[in-house]
Amino acid sequence: MLKTKLGFTYPLGNSVHAEGVNFAVYAPNASEVTLCLFEGPVASELAQIKMNKREGGLWTLFVESAREGTLYGYRADGDYDLAEGLFFNKNKLLLDPYCKDIQGEFTWSERHYCHLPVGEFNVNDNAIDMPKSRVFRPKPYSGNRPNTAWQDTFIYECHVKGATQTLEAIAANKRGTFLGLCEYSFITHLQQLGVTAIELLPVQAFISEQFLTTKGLQNYWGYNTLSFFVPHKAYCVHGDITEFQQMVATLHAHNIEVIIDVVYNHTAESGIDGPMLSMRGLHNRGYYRMLQAPESVFINDTGCGNTINIDDPITLRLVIDSLRYWVQYMGVDGFRFDLATILGRSNEGFNGQHAFFQALSQDPVLTQVKLIAEPWDVGPGGYQLGAFPPPWREWNDKYRDVVRRFWRGDSGTLPELAKRIHGSNDLFEHNLRGPLNSINFLTSHDGFSLSDWVSYEHKHNDANGESNCDGHSENYSFNCGIEGHTDDPDVISKRRKLQINALVTLFMSKGVPMICAGTELNHSQNGNNNAYCQDNETSWLDWKNVNETQDLINPISSLMKIRSQLSTFKHPFFVHAEDARFAVLWYNKCGQIMSDMDWHDEGNKTLIYVLADLIESSSVLVILHADDTETEIQLPDPPFSSCWEAVYSSEENFEVGQFPSSLALTGQSAWILLSHNEETTDGSEKV
Incomplete structure (x- = not known):
């Protein structure tokens, strides 16, 4: 018989004590919340214990015999009312939104769906297909941080798996993992380029969408978050999430900062017909933005089915707590916010003084890290380049586009190009920001690689299974006379020269330079400008392609050295x-x-x-x-x-x-x- 007691309302999630583990979860509209405990290698359900309803919509339980490593989940019961956005279903095992570790694999099945009323078609228990929350006591990060000033920052955007998956200098079991990124050969490569910070594509636990898995594809990029706290377990060699901390500490020891790409705009629970995995089953209308006319419809400003409701205090708290955790416990130095406009949007539209920005600006932890916005989404008024408050930095796509157009040979680009080279004062100076608030880039994970920019005039995304309808159609690209791969030495030479031209522009511009991993290796995605589902050689860097006549390692290294010696690029204000x-x-x-x-x-x-x-x-x-x-x-x-x-x-x-x-x-x-x-x-x- 398990011994339990009332429990504490703070902190949310699980917390380990000498005499047991406390569990606290927020589910204000539930009529009953049950803590489910699991054990064994196949995670057999050991017990179901009703939790205690507390003030403010919190439910708590203290289990005296529980210890670190205990596996658990929640079941929430209550009304099913489509018009009110209520989907309570006790047959669905829910991941703790605040869990710091998980165990087990997610498997797609009809058991996850909840958009039908509880009854004949919605009584299947999904526990067998769900990873389980795992009690974990994290240790605060204790390594020394580089604290590189923005004026000295050079960002290298890369994918954890793709960066080292084919790098033979790394042991096979470490390739494509967090530990692979902190191997000597990869760090030496970064240092040769002059990189001061790596910006990792999503590392928070994510799953692939079912429409991809049915086609034999995977969500490679990772913009489909399952948990805001747990490092993606597939990037761990031994399933140990402390490997992330080890990676950060090793990179820090070599004066390289770690910035992570975070997705707080939507989750893997998707739209009305998506799966019930966590937050939807606990507080659907609080965690997600919804319309009600005549039945609840998820607002979809992300293009992914749902939109996080940052206006809700508990959702805002979840996001801030997650950010603080990644800094204090995982050791990261900053964040790049995917579709960041959503985090500043309320029902009235985007607001640079939104509560989210205010919460960040007064937080003693988060004011000390790098904050980068992708300043657009597909919602109303979604393009907000230049509208974020200090001290935010922003991806500057206007810089990207005009540099591409100029070197493509487009007419009439000089006035626009000069603005961008000067740091885009027309975008940033109005709210007392300077040129270092512009993240200048030529390519990123999203779009053509730099090699493909000079090799393809048209996207070639057929491998994505969407009839080449996905991805941007206007890339300001050109093929130097031949579409795609060629052995013509003149075309190869011309393409390399044009890439160097663009890189000279990048490093001789006011702002913070960023390159996409593989730029230096002449990496090609064979014309695929939306390789989000290509977990294969299309996306993985080809380290055998290192060849001084084709790669761009030495040009990038030389340009960064020249830039670092010039004080004009360190000046934080517009001239x-x-x-x-x-x-x-x-x-x-x-x-x-x-x-x-x-x-x-x-x-x-x-x-x-x-x-x-x-x-x-x-x-x-x-x-x-x-x-x-x-x-x-x-x-x-x-x-x-x-x-x-x-x-x-x-x-x-x-x-x-x-x-x-x-x-x-x-x-x-x-x-x-x-x-x-x-x-x-x-x-x-x-x-």
């Missing part, structure tokens, strides 16, 4: 004419300051600019020549020396050299030149 230290100057091909006529010349495809530090007496001259014809330009007078020193070019046969007055540009090329005092005040040579 205007009255700035006493920094200057931004734009020139035409005659070496003169750009006129209005120059800016509005739609045929002009050459952008020349100087970024100068007047105190350090150093400046960088960047030349971006997207025209495919050779052009000789006059260089502006070097401000701090007798001539400009060319230190980098996408030109294949480029050699470092000095250019006093003019430069012959080859077609579609990018150049970086420096001017600085030959000696510092202490007499040492200037780098």
Whole structure:
């Protein structure tokens, strides 16, 4: 006979004590909540114990014989009322929204569904197909954090599995896991590039949608969350979630931060005909946004079936508690919020002063980490680039698009390109933010890889099983004359040069640079620009593709080194004419300051600019020549020396050299030149 008592209302979830385990769950409209205990390798149900209803919709129970490792779940009984959004069904085992660990696999079956009334068609028990919540006592993270300033940050967006799945330098059992990411060979690779932070695609426990599994596919990216607290167990070598902490600690020891991509906009429970897995069976109308006319309909601002109701205090608390847990216990340094507009939207629309933003801004833990928004979703008023409050950073797709268009050869792009290179002050300065609030990128997990951007004019997503109807149709891409793979050396050379051109633009722009993993390996997805379900060689990085004539490891490394030496990219504010230290100057091909006529010349495809530090007496001259014809330009007078020193070019046969007055540009090329005092005040040579 299990000995139990009333229990405590705080904290939610399970908490381990010397004499047993406390369980607390929020289910305000339930008539009864039952704690179900399981044991053994096949998780046989050991007991069902009614919980105690407490003030404020909480249910508690203290089980004296329970210990760490105990497996459990909840069953909630109550009304089934479609019009009111109530789906209570005691036949459905529910995952604890606050559990920190799970055990067992999720299996799709009709037993999970709850959109029919309880009766003949909805009495099947789903426990056999559900993972079980596991009592786990986490230990706070104790490693030293790099605390890299935004001005020094270079982000590498990668997938836990895809990054190392084929890396033979790593033991086979560690490839594609958290531990694989902290192996010496991978860390050395990141350091060679100059990376200071990895941004991991979702690492919170997720499942694949049934429409994918029926086609033999999987949700590879992971944007289908099952638990906001549990690391994805498939990324653990031994099923031990502390491996995530080990990964973070090892990366931190090498001065690499860990940012995780989080999905607080929807869950794997999907829409009205989705499965009942956790929150839906406990407090459906509180956790999810719904309409009621004449029956409840899930608001779908995500395109995934449901939308988290961040307006509800208990949902807001869940999200904040989850974020704090990943910082304090898992050791992460920041978050990239998927479809972040949803977290600032109430019934009246997006609000930069939403309670979610206020809760973050006053939290002593979360104010110390990096916060990055994907500032759009598919809901009303969903595009909110530039509207997030300080200190948020935002993925800048306007930067991505204009750089792609410029190097594709589109006319009339110079004014827009200059804004983005300057840090997008038109987007961020209005609310006292600076250029470092812009996350600049050329490609991400979503869309073409950089290699495919110059190899495909059209998406090729047939392998996704959606008749090539998924994914964006406008990618501002081009194929250099041949669609897809080719052995033509001229086309291969041209594609590599154009990728380097885009990378020169990225690293010579104000803002925080980010690249997608595989950019440096010339990774191709064979034209698939929506490889979310391709858990195979399409998405996995091909480490055998390391070849100096094709990969971009050395160009990226060189560009990051140049960038890191220039103070102009560390300046946190936008530069205007009255700035006493920094200057931004734009020139035409005659070496003169750009006129209005120059800016509005739609045929002009050459952008020349100087970024100068007047105190350090150093400046960088960047030349971006997207025209495919050779052009000789006059260089502006070097401000701090007798001539400009060319230190980098996408030109294949480029050699470092000095250019006093003019430069012959080859077609579609990018150049970086420096001017600085030959000696510092202490007499040492200037780098």
